[in-house]
Amino acid sequence: MKLEGDYLFNGPREEVWAMVRDPEVLASCLPGTQSLKQISPNEYEGGIYVRIGPVSGSFAGRLTVSNEVPPESCTLTVEGKGAAGFAKGVGNVFLEAQAPDKTLLKYTGEFNIGGKLAAIGQRLIESVGKSMINKGFETLDKTLQARMAGKTPN
Template sequence: RDTVWAALNDTTILQQAMPGCESFDATGENTFEARLVTKIGPVKAKFKFDVELSDQDPPNGYTISGAGQGGAAGFAKGSASVSLTEQDGATLLAYNVQANVGGKLAQLGARLIDGVAKKMADEFFENFKEIVAAGED
């Protein structure tokens, strides 16, 4: 669990795991700036997010939240509560994601937005799992 916790706090790993992430830089003790490019339906946007880690309970979990602007595409904000538990000698990572969008993105419809948000979260945590597993070899 300590290995997974350390990875959840490693900006290089977070950047590598985040789909479309171009940069992920610390701006303070628990604050970061992330830049990413994503495509949601017909809308491709470049976002600049302010990211914050809160509710930290090492090595059991935290909340990661962010809000960003995507220019003409609109804005996006969301959060994920992440928890780590031991199960049969392995670490189980569970997460719950909530996302909201506005502007042109909001016109695409809630079903599409929710689907893309879930896909991006699933892709992030799958990438994260692979990166952490590769580091343990």
């Protein structure tokens, strides 16, 4: 399955990049994230709770960041599995400065799922996946606003 989309952040590219690379921020933004631990400069491990239609459950997974070109682009590889199945995805993220305080994030990726998740959740997975990503970006953008608001007085 292919996933692609974009999101316009209200902030400079460097700030957006910093947030994307901050595990604590990511953990607080991705809906359902139970934990996210950095285990090496480019690797994170964690748990996420996902609900797709009638299938729900916790997934344990690993997130790897590669091909990093700060603050422009990187490749994210996600692998997770749980009682409800498994998921594996590879995505490329691009940040494009559209104005000093506008950054367009574009992503394209391939996503494979298996087990119950695929068998029963199939027809919902794309919309659920997109909605999770968008919710994540919205939260990220809010966090970004808050951060920048905190920074302005300096």
